[in-house]
Amino acid sequence: MGNTLIELKNIKKSYKDGDAYREILKDINLSVDAGQLVAIVGPSGSGKSTLLTIAGLLLGADSGNVIIDGNDMTKRKQSEWTKLRKNHIGFIFQNHQLLPFLTAEEQLSSFQKKECKALMPVDELLLNLGLDKVKKQYPAKMSGGEKQRVAIARAFVNNPDVILADEPTASLDKERGRQVVEMIRAEVKKHNKAAIMVTHDERVLDLADAVYLLEDGVLVKQ
Amino acid sequence: MKMALKELRYNKKKYILIEVIILLLMFMVLFLSGLVNGLGRAVTSSIELMNGTYFVISDSAEDIITVSNINAEVYEQVANELAGEVTTLDIQRMYLQKVGEEEKINVTYFAIEPGSFIEPELMEGISLAEADVENPIILDDDYMLEGIELSDTVIDSSTSIEFTVVGFSKNQMYGHTSVAFISTDSYTSIRENLNPHYEVSYHALVTNDEGIHDLDLEGVVIDDKQTVIENIPSYSAEHTTITMVVWLLVIISSVIIGVFYYIMTIQKEKQFAVMKSIGISMGQISIMIVCQVCFVACIGALLANILNTSMSFALPQTMPYHLEFTDALGVSAAFIVISVFSSLLSIIKVSKVDPMMVIGGEQ
Numbered sequence: 001m002g003n004t005l006i007e008l009k010n011i012k013k014s015y016k017d018g019d020a021y022r023e024i025l026k027d028i029n030l031s032v033d034a035g036q037l038v039a040i041v042g043p044s045g046s047g048k049s050t051l052l053t054i055a056g057l058l059l060g061a062d063s064g065n066v067i068i069d070g071n072d073m074t075k076r077k078q079s080e081w082t083k084l085r086k087n088h089i090g091f092i093f094q095n096h097q098l099l100p101f102l103t104a105e106e107q108l109s110s111f112q113k114k115e116c117k118a119l120m121p122v123d124e125l126l127l128n129l130g131l132d133k134v135k136k137q138y139p140a141k142m143s144g145g146e147k148q149r150v151a152i153a154r155a156f157v158n159n160p161d162v163i164l165a166d167e168p169t170a171s172l173d174k175e176r177g178r179q180v181v182e183m184i185r186a187e188v189k190k191h192n193k194a195a196i197m198v199t200h201d202e203r204v205l206d207l208a209d210a211v212y213l214l215e216d217g218v219l220v221k222q
Numbered sequence: 223m224k225m226a227l228k229e230l231r232y233n234k235k236k237y238i239l240i241e242v243i244i245l246l247l248m249f250m251v252l253f254l255s256g257l258v259n260g261l262g263r264a265v266t267s268s269i270e271l272m273n274g275t276y277f278v279i280s281d282s283a284e285d286i287i288t289v290s291n292i293n294a295e296v297y298e299q300v301a302n303e304l305a306g307e308v309t310t311l312d313i314q315r316m317y318l319q320k321v322g323e324e325e326k327i328n329v330t331y332f333a334i335e336p337g338s339f340i341e342p343e344l345m346e347g348i349s350l351a352e353a354d355v356e357n358p359i360i361l362d363d364d365y366m367l368e369g370i371e372l373s374d375t376v377i378d379s380s381t382s383i384e385f386t387v388v389g390f391s392k393n394q395m396y397g398h399t400s401v402a403f404i405s406t407d408s409y410t411s412i413r414e415n416l417n418p419h420y421e422v423s424y425h426a427l428v429t430n431d432e433g434i435h436d437l438d439l440e441g442v443v444i445d446d447k448q449t450v451i452e453n454i455p456s457y458s459a460e461h462t463t464i465t466m467v468v469w470l471l472v473i474i475s476s477v478i479i480g481v482f483y484y485i486m487t488i489q490k491e492k493q494f495a496v497m498k499s500i501g502i503s504m505g506q507i508s509i510m511i512v513c514q515v516c517f518v519a520c521i522g523a524l525l526a527n528i529l530n531t532s533m534s535f536a537l538p539q540t541m542p543y544h545l546e547f548t549d550a551l552g553v554s555a556a557f558i559v560i561s562v563f564s565s566l567l568s569i570i571k572v573s574k575v576d577p578m579m580v581i582g583g584e585q
Contacts, residue, residue, distance in 0.1 A: 048582075049581050049582030050582075052581055052582075053578050053581050053582075056499070056581070058499060058577050058578045058581065059578055082498065082501055082502070082503050082504070083501065083503070084501075085499065085500065085501040086500070086501025086502070087501070089501075091499055091500055093496070093499075093580050093581070094582075097492070097496045097580055099493055099496065099497070100232065100493075101225075101228050101229040101231070101232030101233065102225070102228060102232075106228065110224070110225055110228075111500060111501070111502065138232065154500070158501070166581050166582065
């Protein structure tokens with residue numbers, strides 16, 4: 001370990017709020033090593049989601065650098081971002097966000113790059129997450145926990161460097177929520193990825209390797 | 223793309239409903255174009271089927287064959303100077319009666335020279351030249367429905383001249399009436415009967431010889447078949463109007479697909495945002511959309527064509543309906559192409575979807 005997979009350096013971001021600019025992220029620094037699950041907590045509107053979209057190459061920062069596996073992504077053109085996301089980042093969204101018209105298996109296989117087929121076999125991913133029974137089922141027939149686990153499996157399917165989870169427990173009860181985070185943790189350790197999880201849910205913080213609080217645009221390690 | 227079809231399969235009900243609407247619209251379009259053609263043919267088919275390329279018409283007639291008047295001298299001159307064959311044609315609207323019946327039947331006489339190259343193709347009976355009766359007549363097969371048979375006698379209502387039916391020909395129509403071919407001699411006797419001072423002249427001369435353009439003729443114009451057809455009274459007006467309706471319908475129904483698809487795209491905004499955020503490129507998404515629209519349009523066009531073809535067999539013979547394979551293909555192809563074009567609207571919409579909308583639970 002000790003291999004840093006994602007590093008955010010001096011990230012700044014402000015939004016126009018009426019006539020004034022509101023600085024939502026003031027000089028954020030964060031690095032996550034392989035095999036590490038980092039949780040970011042903070043009140044709503046504190047910029048957790050903004051930080052996640054910047055780390056996930058969905059939104060550009062005003063200044064600062066996003067370095068993934070040693071490559072400075074801020075130097076790459078925005079038009080390449082879609083491809084970079086596919087190659088380097090696995091997203092786990094709040095409310096699973098599975099496509100309703102694909103079965104569990106297809107959710108994974110439809111988006112998998114050819115070169116990742118051997119590395120991250122779909123069957124194995126589903127088996128690890130206890131999903132082999134719902135493999136052929138559409139999301140509408142799955143339970144909330146199952147859907148979120150399929151979403152976890154989907155995040156790993158292209159062997160990304162970084163897993164970004166946005167409130168993965170939001171739509172689940174206490175027990176299932178904990179189970180889902182445990183699974184994210186297990187997969188992160190197993191495949192040696194770096195993971196950043198934004199959450200409100202204090203009951204799962206003990207599963208994170210480090211917890212940061214984002215407040216007033218500043219990130220503080222707890 | 224596999225995903226496109228999987229989505230169609232998953233949302234079967236929704237797409238089947240759209241398919242039904244498309245099918246009905248397309249069917250209407252195809253049926254109407256069949257009627258356009260059918261009506262067009264009811265006006266022109268005898269000229270269209272005629273084995274003649276060039277028509278000599280007097281220049282004062284403004285390309286309208288029935289008001290043209292070519293005198294015997296011009297005919298003689300052309301017959302002498304032209305290398306190829308030339309023959310005469312007269313077109314006259316009249317009435318026929320069956321023997322012993324009061325009812326008058328509409329007819330348009332095509333008076334031709336027996337044995338000339340413009341004798342119609344027969345489906346039954348013998349040609350005017352082969353007939354060994356005083357006044358032979360060849361009728362359009364529609365008259366069979368009136369109960370007229372071979373070797374029956376029909377009477378020209380205005381002159382009471384009797385004709386013997388020697389043959390039937392298919393699809394012979396002119397100006398919405400069925401056509402009867404008679405000999406120029408019979409025609410002359412009708413005219414003489416009506417007007418004792420009648421001098422022999424013709425409505426038009428017909429030839430296939432291109433050399434007709436090189437002859438030095440006075441007071442005449444040489445029209446090709448298309449010009450003659452377009453100048454048959456009422457043809458252009460009818461044809462352009464209904465053709466315009468057909469193409470409007472083609473455009474409307476393909477735009478409807480586009481609009482339906484656009485509405486569904488708006489409903490699926492979030493799905494597209496997810497696809498984009500997990501790294502599916504806009505190119506792949508566009509292919510998916512075009513595939514789906516293309517698929518829906520093709521199936522709709524195919525089903526409508528099948529429905530339309532089977533329907534056309536069930537139609538009564540007197541209904542002016544006729545659709546060439548190439549016309550159906552043209553209409554269907556135009557429909558599919560415009561549908562794909564209107565799907566661009568959805569693609570533009572999706573390209574504006576911000577993948578960020580799936581991050582953060584603010585809503």
